[in-house]
Amino acid sequence: MFTKFNIANFELENRSVRSATATSTCQFSTGIPEQKFYEFYESLARGHVGLLIQENAFVASRGTFAPKQLGIHTDEMIQYHRKANEIMRAANDKIRICCQLTHAGPNGNADNKLQINEATAADFEEVVQQFKEAALRAKKAGYDCVQLHSGHTYLLSQTISDFYNKRTDEYRASDFKLLRGVLEAVRTVDIPVGVKLQCDDFIEGHSMNAASACKIISALKFDFVEVTGGGQGVAKYSTIRAGKDQYYYRHVIQALKAQNLLDKQPVIVTGGFENVEDAQMAFDDGVPLVGYSRKFLRNDQFLIDGDAKKCVRCNQCIGAVYKGQHAHCPISEREK
Numbered sequence: 001m002f003t004k005f006n007i008a009n010f011e012l013e014n015r016s017v018r019s020a021t022a023t024s025t026c027q028f029s030t031g032i033p034e035q036k037f038y039e040f041y042e043s044l045a046r047g048h049v050g051l052l053i054q055e056n057a058f059v060a061s062r063g064t065f066a067p068k069q070l071g072i073h074t075d076e077m078i079q080y081h082r083k084a085n086e087i088m089r090a091a092n093d094k095i096r097i098c099c100q101l102t103h104a105g106p107n108g109n110a111d112n113k114l115q116i117n118e119a120t121a122a123d124f125e126e127v128v129q130q131f132k133e134a135a136l137r138a139k140k141a142g143y144d145c146v147q148l149h150s151g152h153t154y155l156l157s158q159t160i161s162d163f164y165n166k167r168t169d170e171y172r173a174s175d176f177k178l179l180r181g182v183l184e185a186v187r188t189v190d191i192p193v194g195v196k197l198q199c200d201d202f203i204e205g206h207s208m209n210a211a212s213a214c215k216i217i218s219a220l221k222f223d224f225v226e227v228t229g230g231g232q233g234v235a236k237y238s239t240i241r242a243g244k245d246q247y248y249y250r251h252v253i254q255a256l257k258a259q260n261l262l263d264k265q266p267v268i269v270t271g272g273f274e275n276v277e278d279a280q281m282a283f284d285d286g287v288p289l290v291g292y293s294r295k296f297l298r299n300d301q302f303l304i305d306g307d308a309k310k311c312v313r314c315n316q317c318i319g320a321v322y323k324g325q326h327a328h329c330p331i332s333e334r335e336k
């Protein structure tokens with residue numbers, strides 16, 4: 001855990017990753033951070049996480065998912081992202097920071113949300129352009145890298161899933177054309193690009209699973225891949241599971257290993273890791289980087305303070321985000 005690791009052209013202080021976590025600390029609908037946003041990230045940076053993946057920043061107003069979400073959809077946003085980067089780097093000069101780029105698509109809260117089965121080729125080309133422009137803003141704001149959010153039933157992940165994507169044209173699920181197009185466009189911006197990839201929808205009888213994830217990882221060249229999955233409604237498991245399950249995506253890691261894809265690019269596995277001991281299971285499987293989300297809400301200093309505070313996975317943190325309240329752990333707040 002506490003050894004260095006390289007991604008693309010930069011070095012991580014250690015192998016822990018703060019997986020993207022919406023803080024719900026921006027103004028309603030404008031996506032502009034409030035003071036709380038900067039304070040939140042300053043504290044997180046002080047906790048010496050190796051790679052801090054910020055939170056899902058929407059690349060277009062049409063692609064928002066929650067009321068107080070961060071935006072990176074206009075050039076005006078660059079100044080706010082730059083300020084956040086400066087604050088985090090002043091708190092920890094070894095921190096590496098990633099901007100997560102998201103379009104919620106059909107799973108969003110916009111009135112005119114993009115429906116994948118009705119979208120035209122021009123709609124998809126516009127999305128490609130929006131991701132590219134957002135990546136350029138991220139570069140100008142000083143991020144070390146960007147991550148394409150292709151998980152959790154947002155736009156990119158729905159297009160790679162044969163449960164959601166019923167198209168039979170060139171945008172059919174098995175060809176992952178939109179994801180490929182976004183990657184190629186973002187590659188023209190000179191910034192390392194990773195992906196948070198839906199690797200299992202957990203929907204019986206459908207093929208967005210470890211095998212199709214391996215196909216995508218084999219075909220596309222990312223600078224890093226974060227393994228994720230789960231869903232809503234009919235899915236057997238949600239992304240953010242309550243209860244004590246650990247290491248949700250071990251089966252995906254085993255599939256990657258079997259196809260010699262674990263070493264193709266750095267892999268982060270996130271989901272169900274509660275502490276440094278849990279993470280060892282993934283390191284023992286040959287995964288170089290382990291991500292945590294809820295754990296950092298419970299205690300953003302757990303890597304340096306002895307990790308006494310346990311997350312009980314009550315999921316009150318995510319409930320707050322959908323209500324437009326800032327993401328917080330009620331248990332930690334009661335302890336203050």
Ligand SMILES: Cc1cc2nc3c(=O)[nH]c(=O)nc-3n(C[C@H](O)[C@H](O)[C@H](O)COP(=O)(O)O)c2cc1C
Nearest residue numbers: 019020021022055056271272292293294317318327
């Ligand atoms: C409050 C909250 C907000 C989240 N926001 C994001 C997000 O912005 N982007 C993302 O990719 N995942 C998001 N997630 C999912 C986490 O990154 C992670 O994949 C999931 O919680 C499983 O990891 P964990 O068991 O360490 O919590 C969020 C999770 C929580 C609890």
